[in-house]
Amino acid sequence: MSLIAKDAPGQQVLLMGNEAIARGAVEAGVKVCAAYPGNPSSEIIGSLAQVGEDLGIYVEWSVNEKVALEISAAASFAGLRGLTAMKQNGLNVASDFLLNLNLSGTKGGLVVVVCDDPSALSSSNEEDSRAYAKLGDLPLLEPSTFQEAKDMTKWAFELSEELGIPCMLRSVTRVSHARGNVKLGEIPKDVREPHFDTTHPIIPLPVAWTHRSLHDKLAKCRERFETSSFNIYQGPEKPELLVVTCGSSWLYVREAVHNLGLEDRVGVVKLGTTWPLPGDFLRRHLKRAARILFVEEVDPFLEENVKAFCAENGDELGMKTFLGKASGDMPDIGEMNPDIVTETLKRIFRVSYEPRPSEYAQNATQIALQHAPMRQLGFCAGCPHRATYWAVKNALAMDGRDGFVLGDIGCYTLGIAPAGFSQVKTFHAMGSGTGLANGFGQLERFGFHQPIIAVCGDSTFYHAAVPALINAQYNRADFLMLILDNSATSMTGFQPHPGTGRTAMGQEAPVVDIEGLCRALGAHVEAVDPFQVTETTHTIYRLLQKGKGLRVLVVRRECALVRGKREGKLFQVRVDQQRCIGIDCGCNRLCTRVFKCPGLVWDPETGKARVDEAICTGCGVCAEICPSSAIIKEVA
């Protein structure tokens, strides 16, 4: 039984931040949860999907974040509680609907969880989603701990329901993808009847009225925030420095203050409700000190809004010295950590702090640098994408017209790296590879002759590539589309999607046929297995050479990790040490030096390649590329 469904009020459990958010939704009696996966948010819906059936919650993986928000909103319109969760990029996708929904208002509690990824640990950008709360006049909560993640989520539903607008909960990687103690609350048993009141259309018009109403709701929200227990002050009555912080930064500040022994000199205002600002609460504490340091991720959101607040309340609060991103006291990009805060406080207070002998620190750093080779990210052993990019690389070389690949978002984005033979030359947002291909595909009229390949994964295809493909067919854009169908949303944890034949809750589902859909558009469609490297190479080459207009090649092979979980190795693979010619002319370590699958090891002592049995997944592709037929694959 998953912990997030455990009916054990008062029990302490270890939950991931995302599970705590999911548990909070369960404790709020959520009924409809929909999302598109995206790290670091994926486990929220993922964990809810596992308990949905037992708890009577409808959980779905939707094709994209906008659709997911619309699904949750429909539940709200019918009086039920709905939740959607997404990463920062997802909010951009959903924002068009969100910035009308704020005006139209909601009924049942609707919570929009956004998990930002400071330092872009698993993202293509570093975006501070809090700007959307301000842009859309929406309540914004930011948990610092796992307990808060749960409790705030529950409260967010109540707040949303009371105010009649969606409530945003902003998490960050260090909350979402961290674990900590959570004391469980009650799971409600009440049952609501969904009903849509047909006498009251839910629309954003007339804007003059709905916008006014939204501002009134936000004012009411501010009142609620004034008394929230998520906003706290810790420190002396009159500190020398007041730190204003939120989210996981609060934990770093606490620890830095403690480690430096500054408990009597530094006061900390920790805000859990960050938009609208709780003015009275802030006024009380801002009076304590003339120097204020802001510690937050990533943009100076609190910093700028509190500064504006201080300016408005100048008579009462007096002159302040602000330290933060604008002053250069805190870094203005990237995530926070205890060390950054420690350094800043050390500088401000001119105190010294040495957690370990400096000699050791120097020595350890130097030894680690010298002996520990860096680990680049790469495709897993047996990943179909490696084989695909190998074929792409060969086909483009054979074609010889300086063709290139427009990338997209997924595991295969790593085609930019040596692991993918550096074939991918652009990547931006979901579906953008196809969109860009549309543009390049119109440039021939200006003398552009480089062949264009767009790649997208199966999940990305459903998410955002379809409209771009329709556009390509309609406007006769000239490019080759490779749909890398590995039958899973592998980047984010193997979530099912419309092509997998099952739903988030594990039920069978109709398969939305990629080839069929593309054929219906009128595109030329073929399919290959990337493990048939030669055939794939020649198919790509042929489609580059002979085609015109939109050509679609579905490159289909199940994700090695998904397959590996279900069954063992496809082949037993070994290197015949006699046949392997290593660095000799005629091979020069093609399999290790160029193909670089982590399942292979180069043994400098024997001058031969061998298979690392702990890593090899037995795809057998290396056996196909070995020029000496030294790599032997036998059916496992």
Place this chain on the structure above:
Amino acid sequence: MLLLEKDPLNVIITGVGGQGNVLASQILGQMLVQKGYVVTIGETYGASQRGGSVMSHLRISHKDQFSPLIPQGLCDLVVGLEPVEALRVLGPYGNPGVLMIVNTRPIHPIDVISGDAQYPDLEQVLKEIRSLSRRLWTVQATDMALEMGDPLFSNIIMLGALSATGILPLEREDLERILGELFPPERIPANLEAYDKGREAVQEYSP
């Protein structure tokens, strides 16, 4: 309970993506929460693909929720699922008092496979780790796991080894209960066997 006079006790589990690092830290954390500790775990990884360095920070306390990131120089114990990764964390997080439990099986980074970088001599790595730590236990966890038929058992073997040192209050019954929550019943005996094999592989810690 030896080291838990220090509060928080900071543990890093480190390895390479795909080794089961996250699962090991989750299981360890749950075992300690069942014992009444306040635990915070921070996971540090790049994208979710294999091949990159992965690190879990565990903060174990009697009273407080600490941040998910261990401050520099304050790690008390490193569980290294891969030798070079164990050495790597000592750069930012090590100190002369740190204890090390290390799986000795190397995983070659892509740059080593391709020949752009070299994997250091294993004995040299272990020697450096010894010189930078209070004590080093080595475990042939991957080899033992391969003997059991699946290299993925190595993380549970390492947990077994950790329990045998007595540094943390880990009990087999707690593990059994947690495995019951995580895995289908048929997978539990093999994991317990892995844990027991790990326990046999090292000796108790006496400072």
Place this chain on the structure above:
Amino acid sequence: MAENRGLQALEANVIQKDLCAFCGACLSLCPYLRSWGGRWVKLHDCDLAEGRCYAYCPRTELDLDAIHSGLLGGPYEDLAMGPFRRVVMAQCTDPQVRQRAQTGGVVSALMSLALDAGWIDAAVLTRRGEDQLPEGYLVRKREEVLICAGSSYVAAPTLEALNRGPWNGDERIGVVAIPCQVQALAKMRLSALERKTPIDRIALIVGLFCTWALTYRPFMEFVRIRVQGVPIQKMDITPPPERLLKVHTHGDVWNIPLDEIRSFIPPTCGVCLDMTSEWADLSVGTVEGMEGWNTVVVRTERGEELFERAEKEGLLEIRQLPEANFQHLRDASLLKKRRALKALQERGELATGYLKLSQEAVQRILEDGTEAES
């Protein structure tokens, strides 16, 4: 650091300088280099310090003395045509072969005989594939030889077929090659690098006369436009004075003046020092002004043996080559050398040590050439 003598140097000194003759010597020796669609294709980078691709290339270095002494003993002396025993004219007695062939059918006759008589077990020839794309072609039966008859005027990576095989056991191999390929074969036979291709089993090299070979892709694009996209069946170049490229399509013949296709002659032909395939066993070309006859330069003992046998079996009719034709051949061959030397001089390639030949010999060619040109 030692000088690179591998793919990196091949790229820098040959490919990037547009000197690749597309002979095929470096292709399919390894997984890195292939011919594709009439182009030299590098699939991946290779950082080996020394490689066969570089060693075999006729445009990396050319040491004529070393080749001569290595293959035949003694120094390189006949600066006009290389080593030879006699020069005659010949034609195949089988009119059917003559019809299929470019001129006298001597090459087809010799290769058929060599295969028939067990002289060789397999032959590496050149055929025109789809879209007139020339490619190396492996034959093991005499009937297959005629598939490859006739010239294609387009540079063909014939030697790739030699590198690629597949070869059975210890098959003896014959090759029909143009001069750059014959030079590459000579370098292969003399290379100190480990042999992984069946170079030592080459039992016969029939060389062709060649003044240039066109670059496939741009040439074919040009022709396709000229014939308005109609599928091409066959192409021929008529002898002087007409000198026309005749392109046969279904039911039509399109005449293209030779001057129009000269721009598709790659720069590498301009630096080629060999018109007559000097390191072959036999070299075969046309006879100026005599349709249906081949000039045959008999160069080696085994060349002589085969040629005599062909005559004895009545496969070839052999005649004396008129002295004027012989002189003309020498002059033309020397002229090509002289032009190549000048081109190399202009490109600065003589200074890089590409050609290993005494200064005296170089001077002699340059001077003799003056005479020949007029």
